[in-house]
Amino acid sequence: xxxxxxxxxxxxxxxxxxxxxxxxxxxxxxxxxxxxxxxxxxxxxxxxxxxxxxxxxxxxxxxxxxxxxxxxxxxxxxxxxxxxxxxxxxxxxxxxxxxxxxxxxxxxxxxxxxxxxxxxxxxxxxxxxxxxxxxxxxxxxxxxxxxxxxxxxxxxxxxxxxxxxxxxxxxxxxxxxxxxxxxxxxxxxxxxxxxxxxxxxxxxxxxxxxxxxxxxxxxxxxxxxxxxx
Ligand code: MN
Numbered sequence: 185x186x187x188x189x190x191x192x193x194x195x196x197x198x199x200x201x202x203x204x205x206x207x208x209x210x211x212x213x214x215x216x217x218x219x220x221x222x223x224x225x226x227x228x229x230x231x232x233x234x235x236x237x238x239x240x241x242x243x244x245x246x247x248x249x250x251x252x253x254x255x256x257x258x259x260x261x262x263x264x265x266x267x268x269x270x271x272x273x274x275x276x277x278x279x280x281x282x283x284x285x286x287x288x289x290x291x292x293x294x295x296x297x298x299x300x301x302x303x304x305x306x307x308x309x310x311x312x313x314x315x316x317x318x319x320x321x322x323x324x325x326x327x328x329x330x331x332x333x334x335x336x337x338x339x340x341x342x343x344x345x346x347x348x349x350x351x352x353x354x355x356x357x358x359x360x361x362x363x364x365x366x367x368x369x370x371x372x373x374x375x376x377x378x379x380x381x382x383x384x385x386x387x388x389x390x391x392x393x394x395x396x397x398x399x400x401x402x403x404x405x406x407x408x409x410x411x412x413x
Contacts, residue, residue, distance in 0.1 A: 214257055215264050217250050217288040220295055228300045232398040234387045242295070245382055249287030249359070256281035271363035282366070286359030290341060293361075294376050299404035311374075311409035318351035326400065329353045329377070333396045339380040345371030346412065355379075374411045375403065 222242060227235035256262070260277055264270040267289055274282050307315060307322060319325035325344075333342035336355040344353055345362045347370060354369035356362065361376075362369045377399060384395035 214262060215267065215270055216257065217253050217267070217285070219246055219250055219288075220292045222295055224298075224300055229298060229402045232301065232402045233298075233384075237382075237384065237386045240386075241378075241383060242291075246287070246291040249284045249291065253281060253284035253288045256284060268363060271361065272365050274364045275366050282364070283359050286361050286364065289363075290359055290361050290376060290378070293373060294378050297375055297404055297407050298402050299407070301401045307405045307408070309409060311405060311412055314346075314351050314412060325351075325353070329375075330396055333377050333379050334393060336379050342377040342379060343369060343371075343373055344375040344408070345369065345373050347371035372411070372413075375408045 219242070222238075226238040226242070229238065256278060260281060262270065262277060262281065264273060267285075270285060271289070274285065277285075312322065315322055315325045319328060329342055329344060332353045332355045336342060336357070338357070340355055340357045341359075341361065342353065342355045343362055344351060351374070352371065354362075356364075356367055356369055360367050362371050362373050377396065379392060379396075384392065388395040
């Protein structure tokens with residue numbers, strides 16, 4: 185073929201590839217959620233969080249959220265380029281997309297903000313300065329966060345978020361998160377606590393207060409500090 189025909193065909197092929205995706209006949213490559221690999225063994229957070237709870241929580245609950253949000257993304261032909269874009273548009277999508285998208289994202293965030301207590305990470309440096317600056321002291325922050333976790337009625341999450349130069353605590357219902365357009369609590373998430381009964385019921389039954397108290401022992405403060413930017 186001459187050069188002009190070659191160029192024309194290349195342009196057509198490029199246009200087709202962009203629409204069809206890299207695999208012939210596959211839908212346009214869209215957002216897809218996946219589970220982060222756990223950065224510790226399932227019994228590594230004992231005794232604060234027991235191995236069976238970790239196993240069911242990660243392998244069953246979280247896995248289901250990931251599968252279901254990806255199904256919703258396909259069914260609803262959602263084409264957001266990133267998770268952040270997806271959450272900022274969440275008011276346009278179904279309850280299936282919202283609940284499972286939140287479930288997929290929130291749990292990835294949650295696993296990474298935990299570490300074995302022996303790792304001995306304690307808040308220090310810039311994250312401690314930010315907490316002191318916004319709450320007065322670490323103890324006052326802990327009190328407010330615990331209260332947010334304890335007063336969330338039913339299922340949901342407690343959060344530490346950064347908004348502007350301030351840190352604040354709050355909670356969200358169900359699997360909502362502070363990145364969602366529909367959330368009352370807004371900001372950049374720094375730390376999250378799952379207060380769904382599935383997160384603690386096997387070990388703590390109705391005693392959410394004991395779960396929350398012991399959870400502080402396995403917070404990965406290095407990770408929280410890194411999210412401060
Ligand atoms: Mn959960």
